[in-house]
Amino acid sequence: MSDGKKTPVAIFVFKRPQHTARMLEALARNPELAELPLFIFCDGARREDEKAAVEATRSIVRDFAHPAKTVVERETNSGLAASIIEAVSNLCSNHGRVIVLEDDLVVSNGFLGFMLKALDRYENDPQVMQVSGHAFPVESFGDTDPVLFLPFISSWGWATWDRAWSAFDTKAEGWQALLLDRALARSFDIGGVYPYSAMLAAQMEGRIDSWAIRWNWSVFRSQGCVVYPPVSLVTNVGFDGSGTHRSANAKFEAQSVADAATITFLDPPSAPDREDERFRLVQASVKAMQGNPLKQFAKRLLWLYVRRRILKSPVRGN
Template sequence: MKAPIALFAYRRADHLSRTLDALEACEGFADHDLHIYSDGPKNAAAVADVEAVRELLGFRKRPNMTVVAQEANRGLANSIISAVTALTDQYGSVIVVEDDLLLQPSALLWFQGALEKYSSSEQVMHVGGYQYSVPEFESQRSGSFQRFTTSWGWATWKRAWKHFDAQATGWEELDSDPLLERSFNAGGTFPFADMLRKQMRGGLDSWAIRWWWSVFKADGLAVMPPKSLVTNIGFDSSATHNSVGSAKALLSGPRPAVWDKPGPPDLPGAVELVPFAEQAFRRGLLRTNAMRNHKIKKGLAALGMRRFQT
């Protein structure tokens, strides 16, 4: 049985239309059940946009498609946690996509191939579809294992998702253990620890940071492609979690290379963390400027700029 695809939509019909176009162009799309979760409006201003999404989904109905239309607004985090739990219970695995992601034509083959190949490899907990700009990987055909999870197009198994801890048990240890904090921050290259603190103190609503904590605590690995199989088109004023706005274009790092070869990337053989690949990947993370930008935001918050305060 092929893994189902869970697609999460809210109020951006134009983005969703492009996401559906890309999904339907993927090799093997018709072999997967597609479950679309359309969240309800958060307020009166969102009603018309949500109705436009529902109208689009009615027009785009396909034989393998099931639409779950929520009356109330559940929020992305609750929607993903609930759906991934239900679908992995039913199917054993799931592929997760949001309404601002464009998949390359071979992306579903990559996800399904990894789900099958590593189905019994307990340490492999996450299949990523997105890749950052890592020049050392761009001439390679094979993916790599990393201690890092991405949220822009991913897949997992029931056996791995059972480790998901919504309460992020033990997160307070980050405040007293600098080595733990550095490790959780991917060797000091990404501001995960502060994201988790913000989540647990009520300033953020993210399933992704809690999933990374769960994988990290279980000593899990993610398999990632050498170049990105996913493009994010959501960084505009309509994005639910885009707090930086138009400034992001000035602050972000280099654009990732996109996988454009026939067929999917090759899957790595042995399940192991290769030092060269991990070091190259972390250099790529540094080039995103995520840690630098985070420090700038913390500095601005310390100066009293409310927009950057948690």
Template sequence: MSLAPIAFFAYKRPEHTKQSLESLAQNEGAESSELFIFCDAPKKPEDEEAVTQVREVVRSKQWCGQVHIIERQQNLGLANSIIQGVTELCSKYGKVIVLEDDLILSPFFLEYMNKALEIYEKESKVIHVSGYIFPVKLTSDNDAIFLPFTTSWGWATWQRAWQHFDPEMNGYKQIKANKKQKYKFDLNGSFNYFKMLESQIAGKIDSWAIRWYLSTFMLDGLTLFPNKSLVKNIGFDGSGTHCGDSSSFDGEMTQDKILSMPKSLKLNDKEVNIVFKYLRSLNQPPSLLQRIKNKLVRFF
């Protein structure tokens, strides 16, 4: 198996970066993998010390078989840093595994990613491989399923797919003008991705992820998800530039291997509905009982 290069993006969280890289180093196959660590430059003078500490962390160990450290001289921001890094590695190697500095990985994360990249390499319908799955209980006979949208917590793709990445969001007007398309883009009303897209259009956010989802949506592409998450995000502690202080997406990370993957490139309606139902539940206002509990928690 030809192992994919790993792109790791870090900024100013040295402790998160250390934990994430340590979990990567413990993966089966890490000793044979090539790792590219992209360290962004400080955006503000007060970030310089933390950025320096991150660079010390990434240089402190041989995290994978080969390690290349790219220290940016000017701040690119997360979106531009990921777009540039993924584009460079896809162009050179034809595929890439992508990580950010707040992700803890299962020891079988790399094995799953490389296996999926090999199995679906020539399947143009499969655009994205996700290492993360929402905290839902799936019933599929396989250890992985297809869903019609992308995620950003530990993922992989191929050059054949990434070449369609559209940073200019040319599909926006088409979706805006078509209610059925907009409903589908929002996962049948389960999650307001179109609102995020409008925020990107208006310059209120700077997200590579919503633009990548739009790009894959326009291709009617599929994403492979494991039935149990191989990734845990530790960034929801207020330390990140784009993260809050809590998350409804965090669940238990499996320590099991992903053994079987779907042969049919079709969506399983039952599994899709389970995920959509979970996402839809996040949009529901809290019940009276929950509001009382929240007040009591704050009081005590």
């Protein structure tokens, strides 16, 4: 078993000083933080008009008191995807595992305790590829309920091990199968409730730049799962239009944070049970968070259009 005190915490910030301050203030309320190495990655400005906000964010990071803090200030802009892939790869290689946060996340004071317990508990279980601090809201779930094992990842406060991250495929090999196999695409889309297939196609066409959708595909292809708390230990406060992939959306801000001390840990099943009642409740929650059914239908039509166009392309799958 690894020593939880050596697990690095990696934080990615850019040009949102207020978000960064709020995130660090919440993280500091976790008593475990003082014993963990802290790495903060500050991306560079893309344009002249971003430099003031970038510098204000870095000032907050520099002033944050921590006994084992490493701050990386990039002169140029790498983008979130490249920054996370590089840093997580290096930290996993050097430390065996890592806990990851972005600047728009506010965590509970039980967040690190839960992450460290889960990292230790499932360290040698090849099926479990990620630990999530975020959970989708299900009214009947409480903080004395057991953890869940779900076949998709979360990017809102997470952790992984080197043995799992080594399966991360930046090229998303085999993604074209989603265009040809509708049952496979539906499975990847959590039973058709979230447009992961369309997102991966957009990634591979160069229309978005997402590490998370490629990581999700890597976990899916490996038939892995992610361990989730029954209640969320993370709130995303970035839906104010200030982030790279964010838009104003109050639905996600309604997420509550909780103390993790009473959460029950279980051994993972041989495979995530998609017929399990708890899975179905999460599935319904994800679907409800998509908003207007007409918009969901429009997204589905767009995916079908993209699928047809790619299939007709003479250079499919590049």
